Amino acid sequence: MLTEHLIHTVVEAALAEDAPYGDITCAATIPADETGEVSLVARDPGVISGIDVFKAVFTTQNPIIDVNPSIHDGQRFSARQTLATVGGPIRDILTAERVALNLTQRMSGIATMTADFVREAARGNSLPDATHPRGFERTRIVDTRKTTPLLRAFEKYAVTCGGGHNHRFGLSDAVMLKDNHLAALAARGLDLADAIRHVREQVGHTTHIEVEVDRLDQIPGALDGGADTIMLDNFTLDDTRQGVELIDGRALVEASGNMTLDRVAAVAATGVDIISVGALTHSVRSIDLGLDYD
The missing domain is CATH 3.90.1170.20 (Quinolinate phosphoribosyl transferase, N-terminal domain)
Known part of the structure; x- marks a missing residue:
């Protein structure tokens, strides 16, 4: 990198x-x-x-x-x-x-x-009532694409020095279906599951597909379509825990949106596999x- x-x-x-x-x-x-x-x-x-x-x-x-x-x-x-x-x-x-x-x-x-976020995520995983992540040994802290233009490699490398992991480096690395992508596909008559299947047919067999959802009722469609990762965007703690239970290890679970140091332990305790934190690079x-x- x-x-x-x-x-x-x-x-x-x-x-x-x-x-x-x-x-x-x-x-x-x-x-x-x-x-x-x-x-x-x-x-x-x-x-x-x-x-x-x-x-x-x-x-x-x-x-x-x-x-x-x-x-x-x-x-x-x-x-x-x-x-x-x-x-x-x-x-x-x-x-x-x-x-x-x-x-x-x-x-x-x-x-x-x-390093501070990684410490708090580890603390959340060790809380007495914590749900253990299904995909990894412990919840991973990852970065986003909210980086300084032309310094992305420097900033993402710095995340790994602090014990974090990298999300996709750029738009060429993985499919991430967000609300606007899904809206465009829905305008063509494709529901969430069909949209994911459609994308799967267009990309190589090694390409990872992540889907962003902002409601619990979208999760069954994401699972039916075969998403590799389901991002729970701006979910409450209760909804995040329900989302983890619904997915039940059938896809990686990523929590995203307004992740602050004082709440990351509670989010990790829900059992999510990944917590993405834009602040690591845009508000440091x-x-x-x-x-x-x-």
Whole structure:
């Protein structure tokens, strides 16, 4: 997903955006031959993501810059912990500083937020009255397509660093029949079950088909049509539990809509297999990281 080629493509574009004609501040204040070392220090606790991206920013700016991480993606860190050192020409280090921090702070914010959701989902699965998921060992926290344009691979990778899983990467990966798709098919005289069967005839045999429903009475039709995953969109907790019982392991069950940290444990306790959380990428707060000149 997050390939070296993609990292360098985005990094080069970001550096060009930030300093299209060079860094005039560094050029005016720092001799070209001055060297030194800076440290990447956490101001907040969190989960790290994007160490390879952080390194790529500096080495793209100048390949002789030496980046030495002391942490791996997916590991937790505490406030005031040093996460990496960066040594080399100070002018080039400071020119690349903001791009490196912007990407790593956002990715670490996503990883940290994901880890919080994963923790709460696990807590929900272990509640005394919890229903166990049928499809997976425990309820999965997954992302959505509500990502920053052109940074999707970075953000979805960060979700995995926090212990989450990825939903489809893009529109080409799986069929997801939502209300507008179903309305268009219904206008041609196809009910929900027939709509799913119609789609199944159009796609390859390995293609996963997910159907979004917003009422309990739609579930039998989704099952009759052979949906692989049924998404319960904006269901109450009681309806979610009833939906899980109705589906009874015949399809994966995904809960979606207004998923907040304070309610995800209760949703997981209903026995859903998957909880999709758009906030992981569209409402995340970047972790505060800084570069300190040693």
